[in-house]
Amino acid sequence: MALERDFNEVISSLAKKRGFYWGPSPEIYGGSSGFYDLAPLGKLLKNRLENVIRSSFVRSNFWEVECPTVSPQIVWKASGHLDGFSDSITQCTKCDQVYRADNLIEEASDDASLKGLSLDDMTEKIKELKIRCTSCKSELGPVQQYNLMLKTKLGLDQEAYMRPETATTTYLLFKRFLTFFRDQLPVSVFQIGKAYRNEISPRQGMLRLREFTQVEGQIFILEEDEKNWPGFEDIKNNMLPLLTYQEQESGSDKVTMTEMSAAIKKGFFQKPAYAWCVHLAYKIFSGMGFTPDNMRLRQHLPTERAHYAEDAWDVEIHTRSFGWVECCGIHDRGNYDLTRHQEFSKEKMSVKANKQSVVPNVLEIAFGVERPLFCLIDNSYDEDEERSWLKFPPHLAPIQVAVFPLMGKPELLAPSQVIYNEILDSGLVTQFDRGGSIGRRYRRQDEVGTPFCVTVDYESLEDNTVTLRERDSMEQVRVKREVLVEIIHNLVRAKLTFADLTK
Ligand SMILES: [Zn+2]
Structure with a gap:
């Protein structure tokens, strides 16, 4: 995978000069990394992408909602983000520069495996590899957990957080959805709205933002319906470019055009409803102007999955600036979220199915709008001697x-x-x-x-x-x-x- 850093420079300066995006924002005060302003053409482009996204979801029978971007602490305790949504960091003992410990270790050693390393193990590893502060060469401090949520306060003293994803705020409405949809599952809803992640010194411009617009579609569904999903019939003969985790574990990145029905037979997907979500995500990205040769679906390795995910695939877009870029995650979240919110809120999140009380599962399509926006400019650029x-x-x-x-x-x-x-x-x-x-x-x-x-x-x-x-x-x-x-x-x-x- 050749990284054409200069190409990124071409795109970034075009974006600035012609009014797609400006930043880091606020530019006149020196800028904070991870924040960008959409300039007039970028805002028009983003609106168009959002229109494609919105109409794709609506045509697939999803309903749109909009929730607050700030929620009290208990929500994030329940969702697992307060304890689990963090990076391991180390700080220079002299100049206070902060680094992501996993990045430092990976950069310093080709064969360093971070799998299962505790914070103390990582501190040891940094000593062992003699990694020091890149700016002042001093010793680095112990590795600590750093939460990626932006903290704020409601009123004088109620601890609250800017949402790091829209998904959780959608789950909080589950009981309301049951009433609105007259107790009929599956329920399909989506949200397009701001989310916040307090990344440590984000670089990579529009690809890693502290504030971004997230799109997340959720299907609340019973297990039996996941296996028996009528929509799958319509797409079973369609082909998707799949890169399975078995393929990756054998050290290859070979993408195979695979018919959806064959992908189920071969066990790449366990559930037709989940496979249908992967297909929908691919369709949405096609609608946003990406061509098949620049797209692939990559399955997460079991070690890569987020704390809530039972199975996960990404839509990746090939760019000339950064190679393959992860743009969208499709997650089988099981009933983790609703179970947790039931436990913490003491509200019933179950439904009656076959005379039993069942907490439904959640299938999710999640992505930010700024990444495809950048990738589309990258993919669309062309030049000759003249223009x-x-x-x-x-x-x-x-x-x-x-x-x-x-x-x-x-x-x-x-x-x-x-x-x-x-x-x-x-x-x-x-x-x-x-x-x-x-x-x-x-x-x-x-x-x-x-x-x-x-x-x-x-x-x-x-x-x-x-x-x-x-x-x-x-x-x-x-x-x-x-x-x-x-x-x-x-x-x-x-x-x-x-x-x-x-x-
Ligand atoms: Zn230093």
Whole structure:
């Protein structure tokens, strides 16, 4: 896996210069790592990704909710985050620089296995490998547990935490869902909202944030329904690029296109409902513009799984900046969460099934929006001697159409403005640009990924046509004014290709 660090620099400086994201934020005060501002084009792109996500969930029969981002301590005690959601850290005894102990040990030794190491073992290991502070070369202190939740206070003294995931806040509503869904399981709900993780000195820009937008879909389900999931019928012949944990344990990263039904037969997935969730996650990422050759589904090794997970697969996206990037986790959480909340809240979280009282299981699809946003810019970048461009699929491009008068003369400005308003009113994000040569205006739109440009020239005034130009091929075609908006809509929705027009 070749890491093209320079490529990350290309993407980051494009993002800054052209207004996708800025940071670390707040820039005028020096910036705190792990915080970024979405600039105008980044915000448009994020909205588009969220729209794809939202409609994918809704079409799969999920209902959206929104919960508070701050919850009292007991919630996180119950969820296991207070005790389990932590990194092992060590601090320089002289300059107080903090390091993640596992990273230091892994970097210092190729064969160091961290499996099952206690905090004391890790402290020993650091001494043994003679690891010292990288900035001042002094000795490092004992390895400690560091909780990743951001702590806050409610009123004067009630301990509370910013949520490190949306999932837990969704589980707290389980009894309400039962009423809303008239006691019918499975119940499918999702949330899109902010989550917070107090990472130790996050680097990697948009890939590791202390505040990010999380998407989490949850299915509350009984075990018998997990095995007998009608939705699986519809997808059983679809192929997914799977990298199983057995494959990884044999030292390989070979991805095999596997039919869903075969994946069940071979035991890669135990439950059709869980397999269906993995498939849905893959579909959502396809919808966000990722191509099959840049996607894979990787199963977690048993040692990698989070404290709540019975089985876990990730959607990974290949980037030119960082190689494979983990973008989405699909978790079989069992009934861990509801059982814990039943225990701590003393509220009943069970349902009646076959005359027995059962606490349902939870299947989850979880991801942040900023990672796919970064990966999509990374994957979309292209350049040649003449120009650079972002080949976003038209329906995801932040700006979908740009309108130019050939020159800033009143007789061209007025009709251009009318066309601009018409396209804007039709619901597309449109930019009007009258500055600079037409070639430079095309380049500027290419650079931010605008798929189509409309130019109004003197011919337009005579025969009521305009020039429509496509970003990827740079081809141009003359289009009649009265069908322009309809054609652009069909192009954006991929009901028409540009090649159809140039035939
Ligand atoms: Zn130091």
